[in-house]
Amino acid sequence: MILVAGASGFVGSALLPALLATHASGSDGTAPRAVRALVRREFDAVRLRAQGVEAVTGDLIDGRGLDAAMRGVRTLVYLVHTLDRGGDVVANDLLAVQNALIAARAAGVQRVVFLGHVAAAEDAPSQHLVARWATELAVRQSRLTWAVLRAPVIVGAGGTLFELIRRTVNRSPVVPLFRWRRTEIEPVALADVVEALVATIDDDGIRDRSFDITGPQRMTCAEAVRGWARAAGKHRVFLPLPGWGETFEEQLAWSLVRLPRRETRLLLETLRTRHVCADPSRRFPLGRRPVTYEEAVQAVLARR
Numbered sequence: 339m340i341l342v343a344g345a346s347g348f349v350g351s352a353l354l355p356a357l358l359a360t361h362a363s364g365s366d367g368t369a370p371r372a373v374r375a376l377v378r379r380e381f382d383a384v385r386l387r388a389q390g391v392e393a394v395t396g397d398l399i400d401g402r403g404l405d406a407a408m409r410g411v412r413t414l415v416y417l418v419h420t421l422d423r424g425g426d427v428v429a430n431d432l433l434a435v436q437n438a439l440i441a442a443r444a445a446g447v448q449r450v451v452f453l454g455h456v457a458a459a460e461d462a463p464s465q466h467l468v469a470r471w472a473t474e475l476a477v478r479q480s481r482l483t484w485a486v487l488r489a490p491v492i493v494g495a496g497g498t499l500f501e502l503i504r505r506t507v508n509r510s511p512v513v514p515l516f517r518w519r520r521t522e523i524e525p526v527a528l529a530d531v532v533e534a535l536v537a538t539i540d541d542d543g544i545r546d547r548s549f550d551i552t553g554p555q556r557m558t559c560a561e562a563v564r565g566w567a568r569a570a571g572k573h574r575v576f577l578p579l580p581g582w583g584e585t586f587e588e589q590l591a592w593s594l595v596r597l598p599r600r601e602t603r604l605l606l607e608t609l610r611t612r613h614v615c616a617d618p619s620r621r622f623p624l625g626r627r628p629v630t631y632e633e634a635v636q637a638v639l640a641r642r
Contacts, residue, residue, distance in 0.1 A: 339413075340371060340412070341374045341407060341408065341447075343398070343417060344417030345376060347417055348494070348496045348497050350375070350417045353417070353536070354375060354386070356533075357536060357539070374391075374393070374407065375393040378395065398435075405444070413447070413449045414482075416451065416452045419470075421466065421605070427466060427469050427604060428468050428472055431470070435476045439482070442482060443481065449542070450477055450480060450483070450484050450485075451486075451538050453488075453489060454473065456488040456524075456615060457490065457612065464607040464608045465607065485547055485548070486547070487538060487551050490524050490552055491526070492525070492531055493631060494528025494637075495638050495641055498598075498601055502602060503566050504638070506563075506594065507570065508570065508572060509594055509595065513577065514586070514590075515576055515579065516581055517580070517583070519559050521559050521610070522612045523562065524553045525613075525631050525634070526634075527553065529634075530628050534549070550615040551624075552621065553628055554627060555630060565631055565635060569636060570639065587602065
């Protein structure tokens, strides 16, 4: 049994169908996957059950429902963050992962697969990146077999940073570019993240190892913004501005692009540091060329 914690989130919503589709009938000689989703809201659980997914509700902060969720689970896929919760994000993320790991050990879970962030570090200039570092450290010290994948900005419909780019360009004739415009990123397609997660989940030989799953191009955030505008056919005025602009962008997220203010601000803070793979030997071996930024953007446009 595979338990996907954070199944209703951006990556989880794309991972679930991939897990259920591959080997779904066992026709290729492999056993069908047994997959369970852990979500916080009963609304999401009902929606997933209607799609044929076994779904349970639980809360990683207060520990509610975790014993039932972990029962019979062999692999825990941990996609959870607490950006939408009030209070200290580092403390919240640590409490959530500790509760999950305690319940996992008690239930006899053998392995945990964690999706973290390529820029996570103890001294990162971002609460979210420190929280990702602390969560990864907890996973690595859990006494469970573990595998860690780290991703930068993920290009796909529903990703908060990508949606900020997309909706701002689509809705505003003037696009502000603050200091983060110079930050280097290696944006990765959502499809590549999902493929890497599925491969890691299926390969028991990936034990106590970490990989970076990044795109094939290094670019600045400004180039990513302009790339979306070009692909979408939007002729915009790009306005370089001083400062990081997080307070302004937080307000913009709410008033113009309808994204959650707190989550947007915390994710914008991550752009104070580079989102790149520092060591090429740590790149995840996809077995093919990763999707380019332009191809990932076209995939988003094709879904409209």
